[in-house]
Amino acid sequence: MADPAPLHAHAYDGPSCPRCRARLTADWIHSGIVICPDCNKPFEATAFRPPQRRLEVVSVAAALTPEGANACANHERNAAVTNCVRCGLFICALCNMDVGTGPHCPSCFDRLRADDALAPAATRYRDYASMARIAMIAGLFFSFMLLGIPFALVSLYYSRKAFKQLRDEDRSKIGLIVVIIMALFEILAGIALIALMIVSLTKVTKK
Amino acid sequence: MTPGKRKRLGRNVGTMTRETVFETVDAIETESREGYDVTRKRVLFEEILLVTIHRELGVLYVTLTAALTVTFAGVAFFSRSVEGVAIFFSILALTFFIACAVRVATRVDFVSVFGRRSKAVMRFSLRKRRAREVYGRICSRALEVQRAMIEPASALPPGETPPGPPESLQGQQHEDVPFTAG
Numbered sequence: 001m002a003d004p005a006p007l008h009a010h011a012y013d014g015p016s017c018p019r020c021r022a023r024l025t026a027d028w029i030h031s032g033i034v035i036c037p038d039c040n041k042p043f044e045a046t047a048f049r050p051p052q053r054r055l056e057v058v059s060v061a062a063a064l065t066p067e068g069a070n071a072c073a074n075h076e077r078n079a080a081v082t083n084c085v086r087c088g089l090f091i092c093a094l095c096n097m098d099v100g101t102g103p104h105c106p107s108c109f110d111r112l113r114a115d116d117a118l119a120p121a122a123t124r125y126r127d128y129a130s131m132a133r134i135a136m137i138a139g140l141f142f143s144f145m146l147l148g149i150p151f152a153l154v155s156l157y158y159s160r161k162a163f164k165q166l167r168d169e170d171r172s173k174i175g176l177i178v179v180i181i182m183a184l185f186e187i188l189a190g191i192a193l194i195a196l197m198i199v200s201l202t203k204v205t206k207k
Numbered sequence: 208m209t210p211g212k213r214k215r216l217g218r219n220v221g222t223m224t225r226e227t228v229f230e231t232v233d234a235i236e237t238e239s240r241e242g243y244d245v246t247r248k249r250v251l252f253e254e255i256l257l258v259t260i261h262r263e264l265g266v267l268y269v270t271l272t273a274a275l276t277v278t279f280a281g282v283a284f285f286s287r288s289v290e291g292v293a294i295f296f297s298i299l300a301l302t303f304f305i306a307c308a309v310r311v312a313t314r315v316d317f318v319s320v321f322g323r324r325s326k327a328v329m330r331f332s333l334r335k336r337r338a339r340e341v342y343g344r345i346c347s348r349a350l351e352v353q354r355a356m357i358e359p360a361s362a363l364p365p366g367e368t369p370p371g372p373p374e375s376l377q378g379q380q381h382e383d384v385p386f387t388a389g
Binding site for chain 1: 212240243244245246247248253254255256257258259260261263317319321323324325326328342346349350353356357
């Protein structure tokens with residue numbers, strides 16, 4: 001079997017020139033007007049020196065308790081600071097994977113993330129609000145072909161998912177409410193159109 | 208997904224990119240769209256290394272609009288005998304000419320935020336003041352967050368004393384509680 005095509009993703013390589021994207025070395029990262037050494041064009045910059053986040057890892061021997069402390073399940077010399085809320089494993093500050101959903105050990109964190117069960121750690125999601133909007137617009141366009149009702153139903157289905165998504169994110173739902181109203185209108189219009197066709201057909205057959 | 212309020216700062220819409228940039232409590236958040244899939248990236252304020260602002264012409268956009276102007280003006284010129292067609296193509300040519308002229312006159316402001324692990328870019332075609340505001344806001348937020356990391360969180364402003372224990376507990380001796388493994 002042939003190897004899959006290589007991914008052409010551009011890995012982030014640190015600060016670069018915003019014009020030519022040439023990597024900037026530490027000498028060129030400063031505040032003020034910077035002239036790119038590669039393209040010789042200027043840009044205004046503000047440089048920062050962010051401090052490293054320090055984790056306080058306490059060794060088991062140094063833990064200030066009469067009987068020492070529980071050791072971390074992954075690092076036997078480190079004192080455990082908490083336990084995983086999923087599996088109960090004792091973990092040290094290094095292993096504590098907390099993204100606002102309680103402390104997790106690295107393996108539980110990986111599993112939950114792979115299952116998309118950790119909402120704050122999710123980096124990819126489906127935009128159901130856009131899908132609902134597009135289905136509603138398609139329904140408007142194809143309503144004359146009696147496709148308004150199925151498209152409106154699809155739109156309502158995605159609207160339900162989008163509503164939950166927006167509620168979880170605490171975002172505005174006004175646009176989605178407009179979509180739902182339009183979809184309901186499409187259903188009513190579709191039913192009215194079908195009723196009108198039936199009435200007109202029965203009149204024709206009676207004649 | 209990030210719960211809580213976020214403020215939209217700008218967009219980065221190019222030939223191959225469709226991104227929206229937001230400000231959250233602790234980061235600059237970028238949402239890039241591929242169809243209906245949204246990929247979210249964050250540049251944490253505590254990891255920002257460089258924030259830049261610059262103005263660019265956008266050669267591809269100007270070339271494209273200029274080429275379309277010339278094309279439609281040419282069609283209008285050669286079809287001048289048919290009045291309706293000539294007017295239609297003249298209006299098209301004028302539209303693209305205006306787009307090209309506005310871009311040449313105003314250019315595009317880019318605000319880029321480079322973190323340790325990711326970056327965010329915003330484009331501002333017409334709102335130059337907004338670009339400057341966003342640049343200043345990101346710089347001030349990054350400075351604020353990074354300063355707070357250096358200074359101990361418990362540090363109080365000068366002249367303030369830490370609050371004491373509740374009155375009901377004042378004067379009581381603290382008793383050592385024996386450690387029990389649980």
